[in-house]
Amino acid sequence: MRYTAKLKVKPKSVKDITNGYPLISKDAIENDEEKIEEGSLVQLVDSSNNYIATGYYGIQNKGIGWVLSRKEKEKIDQTFFAKRVREAVEKRAKFYATEDTTAFRVFNGAGDGIGGLTIEFFAGFYVVNWYSEGIYSFREEIYQALNDTADPRGVYEKLRFDKNGQYVDQDDYVSGEKGEFPLIVSENGMSYAVDLNDGAMSGIFLDQRNVRKALRDRYSEGKTVLNTFSYTGAFSVSAALGGATETTSVDLAKRSLPKTIEQFAVNGIDYESQDIKVMNVFDYFRYAERHALKFDVVVLDPPSFARTKKKTFSTSKDYTKLVKNTLKITSDGGLIVASTNTASFNMKKFKTFIDKAFKEMNKRYEIVEEHQLPEDFTVPHNFPEFNYLKVVFIKVLN
Structure with a gap:
């Protein structure tokens, strides 16, 4: 069971979050949040303790977390992540069906309901980008959702949250088939060589x-x-x-x-x-x-x-x-x-x-x-x- 903290939102920020603004900024919060662990769920409330939204705590650029749901009773569990990933994959159906383009973004962070996370498709392989320790703590649920939904040929990841602002030097392979690089992808009939296991960038x-x-x-x-x-x-x-x-x-x-x-x-x-x-x-x-x-x-x-x-x-x-x-x-x-x-x-x-x-x-x-x-x-x-x-x-x- 994940720890859930309660964060009180300043009056000037309540409307933005209620209307769909996904980033939880430090300036929007009244109480001290520094003792909250990355990956903790947070319940956002107004000055009268009325529920606003549920999110997770994860430091990224100007934010301290992202809103995940505005439904008080919605559970942030495997079912939640599976639904978000499935909806994103279905939204890109025409990209999957296009033969002359085999590289595109499958999941775009807050635009698809989970800030701090992006997923990209390269000719059957997937690259998952993690932008905070907080979102990375949900990796098991998200990788399970991706495997169940997209049947990836192979999965690679990029950790983009090193505290010194530098890319983490690591083997990016996660699961499935190991790619032979350079991998050739198509984009509007043009060919591009990519390497999914060569540092922060893929090549395009x-x-x-x-x-x-x-x-x-x-x-x-x-x-x-x-x-x-x-x-x-x-x-x-x-x-x-x-x-x-x-x-x-x-x-x-x-x-x-x-x-x-x-x-x-x-x-x-x-x-x-x-x-x-x-x-x-x-x-x-x-x-x-x-x-x-x-x-x-x-x-x-x-x-x-x-x-x-x-x-x-x-x-x-x-x-x-x-x-x-x-x-x-x-x-x-x-x-x-x-x-x-x-x-x-x-x-x-x-x-x-x-x-x-x-x-x-x-x-x-x-x-x-x-x-x-x-x-x-x-x-x-x-x-x-x-x-x-x-x-x-x-x-x-x-």
Whole structure:
């Protein structure tokens, strides 16, 4: 039997939680919660001790837990988790039935009723991401629910709650068949190599699926494409398959070179005909400007925060400068694909960074396409702040 604590919600936060807000923030709670163990169930009540919701205690970013139910008599047990996982799997039925896409998100945290947990599908294998010790304490119930519902080929996990902010170095295999990596998955007919047992990342960010398709289908043919912060070169692959005359991939991480070569190879693209640079993106901007290089399309998908020996990059502080640097090497009439996964501001705010950059560079622009999270990344209803992905396709007019 799990210990259940009672947490009193401040009056200003009662309405939000009652209306469906899923995150339990420290600021929303009146009484001291520091002695509660991770994984404990918590009953949220108002100042008159009236029931509001049931959740679990688990420290994650700005929160101390997540709401699981607003039904006072609902038990948080195996049946509860089985129902949530089953509903999520059924919601993705069309993804399971699609042959040209074999990688997608099956369970998206609070959007599917259990904050702090995501599950991804890769050609029959599942990767379960745990974002706090609290949710990880329910692993037996959740793995049982996944096995009963989805019949996984094999299961891997990622523990993302190390107290030092670093990924836990471990063998990620959990159960079922052990994968042979790289595993080749399909995305809208494109191929990508993934490794489910190689640290924090798999090799592809699934939330950018629709953006890669748009780049391939509508914006690459006959174009030169620069892919900055390129990671494993997924955008470069989509551009090349869309008919780009040349792609340039730039990332500081040394492993980006072999990983990008691998992604080109599994798509039958001669990597030697593409340009892959292992260097700081801002150094590359200066290099490109010195050599009078211009690109028809530039993809900007920086991490929310990054630190090198020379400087620190923060999306909220530095995105305007990033766009200004990009404009110097973008052809007139060219396209900038500006993206961020920073959850601390919304699309409207993101566009102000872009607008400021263009005004300071005395350039005009037109936003021709926008994207946020794809359909399989379900977000809590009426709370758009959980829709963290923001992507705009910007045409440079002069």
